[in-house]
Amino acid sequence: MTAGSRSFSKVLIANRGEIALRILRACRELGLRTVAVYSQADAEALHVRFADQAVCIGPPPARDSYLNIPAIISAAEITGADAVHPGYGFLAENAEFAALCERCGLVFIGPSAPLMALMGDKVRAREAMVRAGVPVLPGSGVLATEDELRRAAGDIGYPLIIKACAGGGGRGMKIVRDEGALVTAWSMARTEAQAGFGNPDVYVERFISAPRHIEIQVMGDRHGQVVHLGERECSIQRRHQKLVEEAPSAVLDAAAREQLGGLAVRACTAVGYDNAGTLEFLRDESGQCYFMEMNTRLQVEHTVTELVSGVDMVQAQLAVAAGERLAWRQEQLQLRGHAIECRINAEDP
């Protein structure tokens, strides 16, 4: 990992909508110039109007515009942008894009590409957590054959959950309550994983019924320092999508918060994590927490943490990407008040 200053003055924002505006605001507050990119469908969008410069990168479909890596890199080249913020969604967790930015001399505002690749692979991330001493749910590695599957299921017991290595958002997940349903669920999960993520690899884990879903926000710099910004409680979900994000959680007391936050910091320090990230934990009814997965990016709900911590996370992302040290030590961070964010879904009943 590179240490030291890699300052930049013009940030290309490879996204649109609310998050593009959020990043624009942080750049403006730090005196950084901005380049918006947009598809032909978004020529009138706010982020195009508010940015210092804007470049049309393609036709309306996202795969030809916001996911069009050569067009985005070219837009940085022709505008003289020297950094890229991916926002969330689109290319935010694409390690190849992060690596390509660096090869093209653009500072990628996020964790380094190898870390993104490591933590984006659920099996490798889990192995890294085990090495760092972080509790994980009893589970298996990649299961390629029925024999491996049966052996792993026998060790872990029921109920268990089958998950896609490359998955997220609930896709490719199957809960299995007894042995009779095991093989069918496994082959369906593999098919879904192949269709959804282009990778059929799945693994199994113990399934916790009625868990709390608690995630810890972390921020690291390129000098080996990591802090946590407390937790977000996101147990209320629908179809594996979070509906309510709340900080602090009603079930964690100060000691439990310190313990879980400390675990997250220890895990990130062990892998050398830099920039913003979130470690998701499952908490069972006894209060035991298990690492589930890590999001190597800013999240939609980062503002909940900003409200209770007083930390501007996007500004912090920009600062650490430029090689600056974190502006605070753990003991200087205090959480005050209570913040809740709700997702509003429009559904056809």
Add this chain to the structure above:
Amino acid sequence: MAALAALAGAKSITSPFVGTFYRAASPDGPPFVEVGQTVRKGQTLCIIEAMKLMNEIEAELDVKILEVLVKSGEPVEFGQALFRVEGA
């Protein structure tokens, strides 16, 4: 790598890429096309440089060049008009 330029409304030829526009193959070379010239389908009109790759942009139809809308060496975005043309 060759690419076909789109003919938007039979009035202008637009850029299929984000990149840098060049009228000639080298800084001192002759332009691929001049105003008033009639070009044939498949003939190179200009180059758009993107990520160090020189992409030759070809005419999709036989057309007469009425105006060159971008100076050589200037950046262009996706869909930006490069040439004003009329059918030949």
